[in-house]
Amino acid sequence: MDEVKTLSLIAVLAPLAGALIAGLFCRSVPRWLAAGAAIVGVAAAFLASVCVFLRVLEWPGYFFNGPVYTWLTSGAYTFEVGFLIDTLTATMMLVVTFVSLMVHIYTLGYMKDDPGYNRFFSYIALFTFAMLMLVMANNFMQLFFGWEAVGLVSYLLIGFWYTRPTAIHANLKAFLVNRVGDFGFLLGIGLVLAHFGSLDYATVFAKAPELASATIRLWGGAEWPLMTVLCICLFIGAMGKSAQAPLHVWLPDSMEGPTPISALIHAATMVTAGIFMVSRMSPLFELSPTALSFVIIIGAITALFMGFLGIVQNDIKRVIAYSTLSQLGYMTVALGASAYSIAIFHLMTHAFFKALLFLAAGSVIIGMRHNQDMRNMGGLRKYMPITWATCLIGSLALIGTPFFSGFYSKDSIIEAVKLSDIPGSGFAYFAVLAGVFITALYSFRLYFLVFHGKERFGGTGDREQGAGDKNHDHDEQHHGLLPGEKPRESPWVVTLPLILLAIPSLAIGLFTVEPFLKSDFFSGVIHVDSAAHGAMAAFTREFHGWLTMGLYAFISPAFWLAAAGVGVAGLFYLKRPELPAALRRRLGALYVLLDNKYYFDRFNETVLAGGARLLGRGLWRGVDVALIDSLAVNGAARAVGWGAALLRRLQTGYVHHYAFTMIIGLAVFIGLWVSFPLLFGMGVQEWWWRWIYAR
Numbered sequence: 001m002d003e004v005k006t007l008s009l010i011a012v013l014a015p016l017a018g019a020l021i022a023g024l025f026c027r028s029v030p031r032w033l034a035a036g037a038a039i040v041g042v043a044a045a046f047l048a049s050v051c052v053f054l055r056v057l058e059w060p061g062y063f064f065n066g067p068v069y070t071w072l073t074s075g076a077y078t079f080e081v082g083f084l085i086d087t088l089t090a091t092m093m094l095v096v097t098f099v100s101l102m103v104h105i106y107t108l109g110y111m112k113d114d115p116g117y118n119r120f121f122s123y124i125a126l127f128t129f130a131m132l133m134l135v136m137a138n139n140f141m142q143l144f145f146g147w148e149a150v151g152l153v154s155y156l157l158i159g160f161w162y163t164r165p166t167a168i169h170a171n172l173k174a175f176l177v178n179r180v181g182d183f184g185f186l187l188g189i190g191l192v193l194a195h196f197g198s199l200d201y202a203t204v205f206a207k208a209p210e211l212a213s214a215t216i217r218l219w220g221g222a223e224w225p226l227m228t229v230l231c232i233c234l235f236i237g238a239m240g241k242s243a244q245a246p247l248h249v250w251l252p253d254s255m256e257g258p259t260p261i262s263a264l265i266h267a268a269t270m271v272t273a274g275i276f277m278v279s280r281m282s283p284l285f286e287l288s289p290t291a292l293s294f295v296i297i298i299g300a301i302t303a304l305f306m307g308f309l310g311i312v313q314n315d316i317k318r319v320i321a322y323s324t325l326s327q328l329g330y331m332t333v334a335l336g337a338s339a340y341s342i343a344i345f346h347l348m349t350h351a352f353f354k355a356l357l358f359l360a361a362g363s364v365i366i367g368m369r370h371n372q373d374m375r376n377m378g379g380l381r382k383y384m385p386i387t388w389a390t391c392l393i394g395s396l397a398l399i400g401t402p403f404f405s406g407f408y409s410k411d412s413i414i415e416a417v418k419l420s421d422i423p424g425s426g427f428a429y430f431a432v433l434a435g436v437f438i439t440a441l442y443s444f445r446l447y448f449l450v451f452h453g454k455e456r457f458g459g460t461g462d463r464e465q466g467a468g469d470k471n472h473d474h475d476e477q478h479h480g481l482l483p484g485e486k487p488r489e490s491p492w493v494v495t496l497p498l499i500l501l502a503i504p505s506l507a508i509g510l511f512t513v514e515p516f517l518k519s520d521f522f523s524g525v526i527h528v529d530s531a532a533h534g535a536m537a538a539f540t541r542e543f544h545g546w547l548t549m550g551l552y553a554f555i556s557p558a559f560w561l562a563a564a565g566v567g568v569a570g571l572f573y574l575k576r577p578e579l580p581a582a583l584r585r586r587l588g589a590l591y592v593l594l595d596n597k598y599y600f601d602r603f604n605e606t607v608l609a610g611g612a613r614l615l616g617r618g619l620w621r622g623v624d625v626a627l628i629d630s631l632a633v634n635g636a637a638r639a640v641g642w643g644a645a646l647l648r649r650l651q652t653g654y655v656h657h658y659a660f661t662m663i664i665g666l667a668v669f670i671g672l673w674v675s676f677p678l679l680f681g682m683g684v685q686e687w688w689w690r691w692i693y694a695r
Helices: 002-024 031-058 087-110 117-135 140-158 165-196 201-211 226-241 250-256 259-267 270-280 289-311 316-336 340-367 385-398 405-419 425-451 492-517 535-542 546-555 557-575 579-586 588-595 597-650 655-679 684-694
Strands: 064-074 077-085 215-217 223-225
Touching: 002 031, 002 064, 002 077, 002 087, 002 117, 031 087, 031 117, 077 087, 077 140, 087 117, 087 259, 087 270, 087 340, 087 492, 117 140, 117 259, 117 270, 140 165, 140 226, 140 250, 140 259, 140 270, 165 201, 165 226, 165 250, 201 226, 215 226, 223 226, 226 270, 226 289, 250 259, 250 316, 259 270, 259 316, 259 340, 270 316, 270 340, 289 316, 289 425, 289 588, 289 597, 316 340, 316 405, 316 425, 340 385, 340 405, 340 492, 340 535, 385 405, 385 425, 385 492, 405 425, 405 492, 405 535, 405 546, 405 557, 425 557, 492 546, 546 557, 557 579, 579 588, 588 597
Parallel strands: none
Antiparallel strands: 064 077, 215 223
C-alpha cells in the first residue's frame, strides 16, 4: 500500500516539477532543458502509472483510498488532498500519461521554431498534472481543483498565440462556456456537502441509498427528488467539460491552439473529464432514472447532430474536432444506458486513435507549410507515406472497422443502447446507428481529400503557427506550398508518436474488450443496478469473445452503414468530385444551416452575450451613472458646493456687513425672546424665572 502511494505521488508530482522548471525559468533556461524537464517528468509519470496499473492487476479487488494532505478543517468539515487508486483510476492514469508523453515528444518537432517553446512545454506538463489530480481524487474538493485546473490551463493553451485575435476569442469562449457548466457542477457539490455532510467519495457513496427517496424544495412548494437534482447539476458540469450540446460551442474553436494541444485536449484529458466523473459517480446516478434519461438524450443529440457538422468543414482540424464531439456523444449515451464500463472502454480507445488523427493532421499541416484547407491538398499519399498509413489506421478505428480498437468499444455502445430500457434509449439507438454512417462519411471525406485524388497544391487557406514560424504575425507569413514545391514527410520526432499511437489504435481492443465487458475488472468501482438497468448484464450474456464479436459484425447494420459511408465518400470525392457542389446547391437551406453550425454561435452572441451587454449597459446607465455617480457621489458634491457658495456670500470681509448682520440677528433674537412666552400664555418675567429654575 505504501508502494502504491509513493508511485501515485511520483505520477502526479513529476509532471508538476517539469512544468515548474520549464515555466518559472522559461526566459533563462535553454530549450533542451525546458523540453527535457517536461518530457522526463511526464515519462516518469507514465512509468509510475504502469507500475500502479500492474499492482492493481496483480491484486484483484485492491484499492488505495487515503489522504495525502489536510488542506483545511472548518468545524465538522475536513478538506483533504487524497488519492483513490483502483482499476478505474489506474486505467485513466495510464491513458492520460501515455497520450501526454506522445504529445510531448511530438511537440519537439512541431514547435521547434516557436518563440514560446519553453512556455508551451510548461503548459502541457501542467495540464498533465491537473488531469492526474482530477482522476486520482478521492473527494469532491480535489476533484473540483483538478476540474478547474484543466479549465485554466486549457485557456492558456488555446490562447497560446496571444497576438492572434481569433485565439483570444477562442480561449475566452472556452473559459466562459466552461464557467456555465462549472456553476452547475459547483451547485451539485454544494448539495453533496449539505445533505451528506462530507465530500469524501466513500462516505457519500455509502450514504447515498439512505437518501434515494429524499426530496428538496427549490422554489414554491414543489418537492424535487434530491438525487435527480444533484446528478443533473453534476452532469451540467460534465456537459461543459465534455462539450455536450448546447455547451459544445467552445470545442471547435479550440482549434486555434497549436495542434499538439488539440490532440491533448480532445483525446485523453479535458474533454474526457466529464465521462470519467459520471462513471465515478455511478452509485449516485443509478439512484435517478430521470437523470440517466437526461444524460442519454443529451448524448444522443450530440452524437448525431455534431456529426453532421463534420461533413461541411474544410479545415482538417475542425473535421476531427467535430468527430470528437460526436464520439463524446457516444460515450455519454453509454453512461445514460448505465453501461459505464463501455463508456470508459470507448474513452480509452478513442484517446489513442483520436490523438493519432490530430497528430497526423499536424504532420499534414507541416508538410503543406501550414495550409489547413483540405481543398488545397490531395495526393499526399506518395509524399507522406508514414502519415498516410497512420492516418488510415486512425480513420478505420474511428469508423468502427471490425477488429480495430474503435470497433469493439463503439459497437458495444450500440448494442448496449439497443438493450437499454431507459426513457430516451429508442432515440439514442437511432442516433448512434445513424452516426455510424455520418462518421464514416466525414472521416473518409477527409482521408480522400487529403491523401488521394488530384493534387491541389499552391492554394491559400487557414494557417496555424508552428514549426518554421518565428514570429506571431501571420499576415506576413506565406500560406501553403510555393509554386512547384512538393510536400515532405515530417521528421522522426513527429512520425514516431504517430507509429506508437497507431499500434494501440489497431490492436488494443482485442486484448481489452473482455476485461472491460465481461470480467469483474470494475467490480466495486462502478456500480450498476442490474435489476433496474439490465442493458449491461444482457449485453455481457451475449458476448462470446473478441473473435466472435468481430466476425458477427460483418452481418450487423453498423458495418454496412459504415461501408456505405465510405462508399459515398469515395463516390463524391474521388469518382465524381462535382457531386458535392451540385448537392450543396440543391440542399441550399440545409447547407446554410450546417455551415452556420445550427446558429448556436449566433444565438449565443446575439441573445445571451447581447442580452448580457444590454443588461450591463442598462445597469451602468441607470445605477452606476444616474444613481451612484450623478445622485450619490456627484449630488453630494454639488450639495456641498451649493452650501459653500451660499455661505461664501455671507463672508464678504466688510465690517459694516458684519455689524448689520449682528443687528439683524439681535433683533431676531429679541423678537423670539418676547414672542415665545406669549405663545404659552405667560409673561416674559414668569417665563424667564422658569427658564432659570430649570437650569
